[in-house]
Amino acid sequence: MVKKIVLSFLLLINISLVFSQQKTISQKVDALLKQMTIEEKIGQLTQYSFDWRATGPITVKRDQEEAIKNGKVGAMLNVLGSKYTRQYQEIAMQSRLKIPLLFGQDVIHGYKTTFPIPLAEAASWDLEAMELSARIAATEASASGINWIFAPMVDIARDPRWGRVMEGAGEDTYLGSKIAYARVKGFQGKSGDINAVIACAKHFAAYGAAIGGRDYNSADMSDRMLWETYLPPFKAAVDAGAATFMNSFNDINGIPASGNKYILSDILKGKWKFKGFVVSDWGSIGEMVAHGYAKDSKEAALAAITAGTDMDMESNAYRNNLAQLVKEKKVSIKLVNDAVRKILQKKFELGLFDDPFKYSNSEREQQELNNPEHTKIAREIAGKSIVLLKNTPPFAKVGAGVLPLSKDIKTIAFIGPMVKPLRANHGAWAINLPEIDSTYIVSQWKGLENKLGKNTQLLYAKGCEIDGQNKDGFAEAIAIANQADAVILSIGERWDMSGEAKSRSNIHLPGVQEDLVKAIMATGKPLVVLINAGRPLIFNWTADNVPAILYTWWLGSEAGNAIADVLFGDVNPSAKLPISFPREEGQIPIYYNKFNTGRPFDNNQHSPYRSAYIDLPGSPKYPFGFGLSYTTFEYSELKLSKKKIKNTENIEVSINITNTGKVFGEEIVQLYLRDKVGSVVRPIMELKDFQKIKLNVGETKTVKFIIDNQKLSFYNEKLEFKSEPGDFDLMIGASSSDIRLRDTFELIK
Numbered sequence: 001m002v003k004k005i006v007l008s009f010l011l012l013i014n015i016s017l018v019f020s021q022q023k024t025i026s027q028k029v030d031a032l033l034k035q036m037t038i039e040e041k042i043g044q045l046t047q048y049s050f051d052w053r054a055t056g057p058i059t060v061k062r063d064q065e066e067a068i069k070n071g072k073v074g075a076m077l078n079v080l081g082s083k084y085t086r087q088y089q090e091i092a093m094q095s096r097l098k099i100p101l102l103f104g105q106d107v108i109h110g111y112k113t114t115f116p117i118p119l120a121e122a123a124s125w126d127l128e129a130m131e132l133s134a135r136i137a138a139t140e141a142s143a144s145g146i147n148w149i150f151a152p153m154v155d156i157a158r159d160p161r162w163g164r165v166m167e168g169a170g171e172d173t174y175l176g177s178k179i180a181y182a183r184v185k186g187f188q189g190k191s192g193d194i195n196a197v198i199a200c201a202k203h204f205a206a207y208g209a210a211i212g213g214r215d216y217n218s219a220d221m222s223d224r225m226l227w228e229t230y231l232p233p234f235k236a237a238v239d240a241g242a243a244t245f246m247n248s249f250n251d252i253n254g255i256p257a258s259g260n261k262y263i264l265s266d267i268l269k270g271k272w273k274f275k276g277f278v279v280s281d282w283g284s285i286g287e288m289v290a291h292g293y294a295k296d297s298k299e300a301a302l303a304a305i306t307a308g309t310d311m312d313m314e315s316n317a318y319r320n321n322l323a324q325l326v327k328e329k330k331v332s333i334k335l336v337n338d339a340v341r342k343i344l345q346k347k348f349e350l351g352l353f354d355d356p357f358k359y360s361n362s363e364r365e366q367q368e369l370n371n372p373e374h375t376k377i378a379r380e381i382a383g384k385s386i387v388l389l390k391n392t393p394p395f396a397k398v399g400a401g402v403l404p405l406s407k408d409i410k411t412i413a414f415i416g417p418m419v420k421p422l423r424a425n426h427g428a429w430a431i432n433l434p435e436i437d438s439t440y441i442v443s444q445w446k447g448l449e450n451k452l453g454k455n456t457q458l459l460y461a462k463g464c465e466i467d468g469q470n471k472d473g474f475a476e477a478i479a480i481a482n483q484a485d486a487v488i489l490s491i492g493e494r495w496d497m498s499g500e501a502k503s504r505s506n507i508h509l510p511g512v513q514e515d516l517v518k519a520i521m522a523t524g525k526p527l528v529v530l531i532n533a534g535r536p537l538i539f540n541w542t543a544d545n546v547p548a549i550l551y552t553w554w555l556g557s558e559a560g561n562a563i564a565d566v567l568f569g570d571v572n573p574s575a576k577l578p579i580s581f582p583r584e585e586g587q588i589p590i591y592y593n594k595f596n597t598g599r600p601f602d603n604n605q606h607s608p609y610r611s612a613y614i615d616l617p618g619s620p621k622y623p624f625g626f627g628l629s630y631t632t633f634e635y636s637e638l639k640l641s642k643k644k645i646k647n648t649e650n651i652e653v654s655i656n657i658t659n660t661g662k663v664f665g666e667e668i669v670q671l672y673l674r675d676k677v678g679s680v681v682r683p684i685m686e687l688k689d690f691q692k693i694k695l696n697v698g699e700t701k702t703v704k705f706i707i708d709n710q711k712l713s714f715y716n717e718k719l720e721f722k723s724e725p726g727d728f729d730l731m732i733g734a735s736s737s738d739i740r741l742r743d744t745f746e747l748i749k
């Protein structure tokens with residue numbers, strides 16, 4: 001009892017401390033605001049890039065240093081390293097009010113230590129691992145002077161032609177929301193810590209729905225689709241405490257996101273009560289002129305500030321027009337003050353007013369950028385991200401699959417354009433610091449060398465380039481394959497073939513690489529193909545003919561070691577695809593949680609009148625949630641605590657999973673639901689929960705899920721998020737197309 005009283009007392013003190021601290025911050029913000037001229041206020045709403053490392057088109061001529069000195073810049077981006085961030089902060093300290101700068105950076109999948117691209121990491125379905133990699137990335141970046149991370153990207157993407165699928169968590173809203181939450185937590189860290197920074201959920205909103213997968217293109221969709229599919233990961237980011245949001249380049253139903261009041265004010269700041277600030281995307285305010293939504297930069301500035309875009313990145317629209325707009329009373333000073341207030345609030349919270357140089361610490365930078373623990377974790381996470389797509393016995397012989405390879409193999413031919421490169425393993429959106437690029441990447445060749453003893457001879461041939469039609473290297477590749485006991489072939493996309501502005505209409509394996517696969521297969525040697533890419537690629541011949549395939553994405557600094565770990569069985573692959581792989585581009589967009597239509601493609605096979613293509617099956621080549629293991633899992637004993645529930649009740653679901661194979665493994669158990677009849681049509685299945693479990697050989701674990709009303713609810717015709725009485729299908733599976741156990745239940749009034 002006494003302990004309880006003391007604890008409540010301490011809690012009270014703590015709450016009042018936090019409260020008084022908040023109070024002082026808002027008082028400090030108000031006091032500062034009172035001293036600021038309109039130009040200085042607009043300065044806080046202005047962000048510029050360091051010219052050397054532009055991540056967008058530089059369209060305006062800037063006088064950065066002079067402007068910072070005059071209090072006309074609130075934030076920079078692309079200034080990297082403690083030395084440069086310190087230099088810029090020193091200039092800000094020469095300004096009248098000495099307001100420190102924010103330094104933003106696209107730390108998308110690591111800083112010095114590069115982790116797998118976000119789509120690859122999403123394949124791990126390992127939320128703790130993703131939170132940890134974000135934390136490490138932010139820790140390294142923060143030691144280098146960065147206090148604002150332009151990540152996570154939480155755009156749902158159902159179109160692999162879009163180059164930016166690599167930056168997100170794939171096609172699924174439930175998985176994407178969980179990942180968004182974990183990544184925001186990871187990037188931001190614990191407020192007050194030396195390495196705590198602010199994150200930025202982007203790109204708000206519906207950027208991933210670009211028509212035709214063409215970057216920057218319009219998104220045109222129903223409100224229900226927006227709320228049900230595209231918004232939830234952003235809401236999860238708000239729930240995780242994301243300090244900032246970035247708007248998107250696209251228009252949504254005709255209104256560019258930067259000037260979209262419905263998106264920014266009604267939803268984000270209104271309904272969701274988001275208290276942080278919104279930054280535009282690079283030049284996106286100015287681009288409203290090209291959209292044909294604003295006549296000139298002044299109209300664009302008016303639309304943006306009115307809609308709720310607080311900071312202007314690289315358009316110069318606020319700097320050039322806001323003061324005049326205030327003078328003309330088109331923009332109220334209150335609106336400007338509110339935007340400034342939110343930005344200053346974050347600067348205070350970060351502790352920049354106490355020590356503007358707190359993040360630019362060369363000693364900490366040295367330490368964090370060379371922390372061996374980070375390397376170790378990067379290797380583990382890379383291993384968790386590799387998807388085993390196929391593992392059959394070589395040449396239809398019975399017995400085990402080709403993988404894992406034995407470390408006693410005498411001669412291995414390691415062939416392909418991805419074997420030796422370094423940078424290629426980082427993928428797009430890796431931080432481009434010249435001093436780290438070539439030295440801190442374990443190539444795939446090096447990874448194999450590290451793994452194998454002197455008894456194995458490694459032979460190398462490039463075979464061909466990633467693209468182009470030249471087959472001159474085939475002969476050498478075939479010759480070394482013929483000398484080997486097993487062949488590993490590493491092919492894929494070049495690192496700059498996915499990413500921003502890297503949409504492709506053809507997502508087949510580029511160049512003559514699939515011809516190389518055919519040529520090597522013809523040697524009759526056991527073959528493993530590694531596919532490195534930033535998006536789902538199409539490789540039907542390889543998929544149908546090669547016995548073993550690992551999808552290795554772009555895995556980052558430790559790619560080589562992680563690939564070797566999986567190839568030789570030190571790590572048992574456990575990843576599952578977070579996005580469907582199409583058979584041909586013509587199937588795109590293809591995603592598992594589709595509606596049935598009135599004439600489902602997989603029913604009534606004899607009728608031609610189906611919602612199907614006549615030249616392709618309706619299913620993807622590899623479905624959402626798919627991925628193999630070196631062991632096998634048996635699913636049994638599905639039990640539901642109740643078969644009829646009211647919307648105030650829950651069902652507890654339990655199943656037993658047994659490792660029935662010969663090695664330790666991890667399985668991602670997926671729970672899908674289908675609402676059989678709704679007042680609006682419902683998808684044929686929706687992921688509603690999952691668990692990743694570890695199992696020793698022969699071990700059985702009971703996995704439990706709770707189905708609550710939230711999981712049964714959806715946006716009805718009036719856009720209310722509610723459940724409706726009726727029957728539900730429950731599906732427990734190893735992928736969206738490998739459902740092992742089924743049952744039904746009923747929601748009653």
Ligand code: BGC
Binds near residue numbers: 055056077106282500
């Ligand atoms: C991208 C953003 C990025 C910004 C700053 C833009 O082109 O769309 O994701 O944060 O540049 O580099």
